Amino acid sequence: MTNITPNNLSDYNGEAEFYESVGIHQKLKHKFIDLYLKIWVENVGQRSRTTPPTVDFFDLYAASGLAHDQNTGETWEGSALLAAKAFGEYPNGRLLFLNSYDENPTTCKHQIEILKRNIQNLEDCPHVNEKTRFFSADIHQATDEALRIVNKDYPSLWILDPYHPDQLPWKIIERIGSTSGKPFIDKKSGRSVMKKPELIINLMTSILQRNIDRKPELLSNAIGLSQENWTPLYEKYEEKWKRLGVEKCTRHIILDIYAERLSQLYKNPPIIAEVNAAEGGIVYAMLLVTDSNAGYYNMKKKMDEWQDYKIYQWKPEAKLSVFKRKNPDQKDITTWF
Numbered sequence: 001m002t003n004i005t006p007n008n009l010s011d012y013n014g015e016a017e018f019y020e021s022v023g024i025h026q027k028l029k030h031k032f033i034d035l036y037l038k039i040w041v042e043n044v045g046q047r048s049r050t051t052p053p054t055v056d057f058f059d060l061y062a063a064s065g066l067a068h069d070q071n072t073g074e075t076w077e078g079s080a081l082l083a084a085k086a087f088g089e090y091p092n093g094r095l096l097f098l099n100s101y102d103e104n105p106t107t108c109k110h111q112i113e114i115l116k117r118n119i120q121n122l123e124d125c126p127h128v129n130e131k132t133r134f135f136s137a138d139i140h141q142a143t144d145e146a147l148r149i150v151n152k153d154y155p156s157l158w159i160l161d162p163y164h165p166d167q168l169p170w171k172i173i174e175r176i177g178s179t180s181g182k183p184f185i186d187k188k189s190g191r192s193v194m195k196k197p198e199l200i201i202n203l204m205t206s207i208l209q210r211n212i213d214r215k216p217e218l219l220s221n222a223i224g225l226s227q228e229n230w231t232p233l234y235e236k237y238e239e240k241w242k243r244l245g246v247e248k249c250t251r252h253i254i255l256d257i258y259a260e261r262l263s264q265l266y267k268n269p270p271i272i273a274e275v276n277a278a279e280g281g282i283v284y285a286m287l288l289v290t291d292s293n294a295g296y297y298n299m300k301k302k303m304d305e306w307q308d309y310k311i312y313q314w315k316p317e318a319k320l321s322v323f324k325r326k327n328p329d330q331k332d333i334t335t336w337f
């Protein structure tokens with residue numbers, strides 16, 4: 001692979017306050033994103049005997065492209081830079097769409113400036129710059145624009161990584177997830193199929209879990225159902241977990257409902273990775289939703305490398321098909337990088 005790195009990953013002119021400020025556990029989010037991007041580059045792009053299909057990458061919460069841990073002073077690549085590098089290595093990328101927005105105008109301005117500089121500084125791949133479209137708007141407007149310019153008939157990968165569940169309403173998922181290209185006959189199966197966007201979603205389960213009684217509208221907004229409509233689902237999954245002997249199961253239930261909602265939009269159930277925080281407790285879940293069977297099965301295979309994390313293919317009923325289900329201490333994470 002070409003070595004594409006921005007020139008400087010350390011705190012550049014003391015501007016780290018505008019990088020995504022995170023604990024080390026957030027590295028797992030980036031690892032998850034990177035794994036799937038690598039599948040694109042290596043399995044689809046570089047192994048193709050003919051010209052591979054074009055691909056569009058969308059990062060709708062691109063921020064500055066860098067993440068920073070204030071405790072260790074460490075800085076690493078965020079989703080936008082990971083996407084840009086993968087895009088640079090993929091032989092037939094068409095569009096890289098990066099939306100960097102914050103409601104605070106100063107933060108917004110700095111984040112996008114840093115992002116642009118980081119993309120410009122990528123070595124060895126001028127074509128990334130040519131094909132990158134920067135945008136800076138609230139998620140609703142950014143989604144309008146992204147759906148206007150996506151090539152629906154070819155693959156597209158969407159990274160949806162908000163800080164808070166409020167910033168990713170179900171409407172957004174529904175709009176992107178119900179977008180599809182013209183039907184065509186799949187050579188392998190002989191069936192009529194349509195291309196659909198592939199989604200990587202960061203679901204902040206801990207926030208939803210903490211607020212389930214005080215602010216149930218947070219969950220309503222995240223799953224696109226009124227409380228009245230999600231209560232029966234909640235009870236259904238609560239019963240499932242209690243049957244399995246799990247008493248404290250709010251997080252599990254939230255994930256079940258979210259996964260069920262995604263499964264109404266996609267044929268394949270989501271692949272889920274739950275991530276522990278340093279302070280203990282699972283704080284968020286990364287989900288991959290795709291109807292591309294090759295991408296799906298490759299990701300499942302890759303997930304076997306996630307030795308110590310709880311990763312599974314979601315199933316509505318009873319036992320989960322868990323690839324690995326040990327939840328490690330924070331210190332185990334360091335063996336990853």
Ligand SMILES: C[S@@+](CC[C@H](N)C(=O)[O-])C[C@H]1O[C@@H](n2cnc3c(N)ncnc32)[C@H](O)[C@@H]1O
Pocket residue numbers: 020060061062063064065066067077078079080100101102103111137138139140161162163167
């Ligand atoms: C978790 S950070 C993204 C980090 C980034 N994906 C990375 O890996 O480096 C979430 C970003 O979403 C932005 N944001 C907050 N509210 C938003 C909204 N309504 N629409 C779009 N972006 C928003 C925040 O300013 C922040 O830059």
